[in-house]
Amino acid sequence: MSELLGLYALWLREVKVYSRERSRIASSVFTPILWLFVFGKGLGATISIGGLAYDIFLYPGIIAMSTLFTSLFFGVYIVWDKRVDFLKEVLVSPLSRTTVFLGKVLGGMTDTIIQVTILLLLAPFLGISIGPRTIVLIYGTVFFLSLGIVSIGLIIGSVMESPEGFGLVVSFVAYPLFFLSGALFPIWNLPPWLRAFVMLDPVTYGVDALRTVILGGGAIPLEVSFAVLTAFSAAMVYIGTKAFERMKAY
């Protein structure tokens, strides 16, 4: 029970700080909008994929992309907590390290979900209509993808000492995950070596699930995608709690 109150406290802090940093929200939706309306519309003028204009085809990929980047870069806040010493306050409290980790994870997932919600509100402007069942499935996909990716960000953050260092390391992780995920291209006709890499990328399953539920016709059965995402996020949460147990306050 106390752990739950503590979990709530840690989550509440993240939400309050997030809602006070308006620029963080604005900048986090700015990039996806550029992708959708400039890159997507630009290519969409001449290119269509599987009978869909490119910007429409791109839409699920961009939701996955926002999820990936927001979730992964959220890990920087654990580095900041070390920097401003708030982490010490948390680590001397009676809360278990698992709670400390999960509180941070929930914070990152909340950021991500708010951002995805803003992107969902843009669907009508692209002429995409989304029903209630689709919405549930979208949030389900984003939930598991974000759970796993936020954990990766926090694992990296738990061993980094400076935000700059964190940024460098995370870029190394983020771009391969993004480009290999099939967010920008269909994955059904790839050369085998590339396909192998693509199938190793957990984000691929998020992209494909979103594409299946929003547009129909993904390359991977939905159940498979969900199974992979669940296993992936469970593994990352497990590693994350271990990483937080080993994390030093200094």
Added chain:
Amino acid sequence: MRGLTKVFEGGIHALRGIDFHIKDGEIFGLLGPNGAGKTTTINILATLLKQTSGEAVVNGFDCLEEPHKVRQSIGIVFQDPSSDDMLTGRENLHLHGLMYGLRKAEREKRIEEVLRLVELTDRADDRVRRYSGGMRRRLELARGLLHKPKVLFLDEPTLGLDPQSREHVWRYIGGLVDEGGLSILLTTHYMEEAEKLCHRVAIIDRGKIIVLDTPKGLTESVGGDVVALKTGNPDVTALAEKEYVLSIEQKEGLLTLTVRDAKQNLPEILRLAGRVESVEMHSPTLNDVFLHYTGREIREGPEEGGYGTRMMMSVKRR
């Protein structure tokens, strides 16, 4: 704690065998210069660091074996600010209350109490970012007290405070233990703070406790009063022969003596001291104690000047 040592990676011996025991209801001071190992000691007791060897027990719980129970027993004010400055003072306290599992009614009551205690009630809903350094310090003190810890660690609680705020904090801290059920370990490098607040003081230097006693016992151990003279041509040999002069030190026209029964012997000292420009006499402060035991001064700010029974007088020779 017993025989505590800490060697950091990279081979810095921060603690070389620290032993002390804090009694219930006591304010215990760790006094020492920068890098002495004060913060390291607190961090071990607060379970943020693990000692290299030795045993640390807080409120009956071993810091290595039952860190969870130790953490439930303690409150801490860190040397560096550790509140979230994007949140208001009240929100910081609210989060703290939740993290320590306080229920709503109790939590709200305690938040108001501690805010009143540190006189931040009217600024409670401002973001901490807009607080002054001293207000932030007081907020963190309030936070350390919110969950009614058994042991409170204060790492340089008045660092960077102006003299008024410092007096303020001293008054709270003094009052806290009077209410009972709380022991305090505080570190400082301000002599005055240790003298005014602490029941017992351990002087720590380079990871070792040099001496541990009550402030009074420590000052008495120096053995007499300190007389400092600014003078031209003192008769040092004659002074040194006097049986009431315990020690004598001459540095750049400044003559410092430790003297038994200084009040009675002052006239004779003045006679032997040559052309005296000024004389200053005070009962020994902890600074003198530190000097006495280590041969070095504690580096400290200029505001540490006039405390205690120190008297200043200008003496003109007739």
